[in-house]
Amino acid sequence: MSVSRLHPDIHQRLRDKTVRTDDGHWLFTGGKRVSGHGAIWFEGRVVSVSRVAAHLYLGLDLTSDLCALHKTTCPHKNCWNPECLYVGTKKDNTQDMITVGVFKGWGND
Numbered sequence: 001m002s003v004s005r006l007h008p009d010i011h012q013r014l015r016d017k018t019v020r021t022d023d024g025h026w027l028f029t030g031g032k033r034v035s036g037h038g039a040i041w042f043e044g045r046v047v048s049v050s051r052v053a054a055h056l057y058l059g060l061d062l063t064s065d066l067c068a069l070h071k072t073t074c075p076h077k078n079c080w081n082p083e084c085l086y087v088g089t090k091k092d093n094t095q096d097m098i099t100v101g102v103f104k105g106w107g108n109d
């Protein structure tokens with residue numbers, strides 16, 4: 001996997017605030033959004049760490065509507081290991097939540 005050389009600073013800032021678990025997750029220990037997702041200042045705004053990682057490693061366009069999503073194999077909201085991420089749509093995200101049992105339905109009860 002090639003590492004982007006365009007943003008040396010962001011790599012350093014991410015690494016400074018990351019704990020790597022024995023089972024291969026990269027947990028961001030810096031700021032968090034209310035949702036529990038790690039977030040970092042990047043190119044003039046606050047961006048989710050997973051989104052920044054997808055941008056740096058997976059080529060996600062930060063201006064697009066696509067999302068950086070966690071695979072169901074990764075239980076950590078603040079993990080940014082590109083191995084744990086994939087680029088998808090918001091619809092994919094909902095599908096994943098149903099798969100892992102987080103999604104509670106549309107208030108049908």
Ligand SMILES: [Zn+2]
Binds near residue numbers: 075
């Ligand atoms: Zn992970």
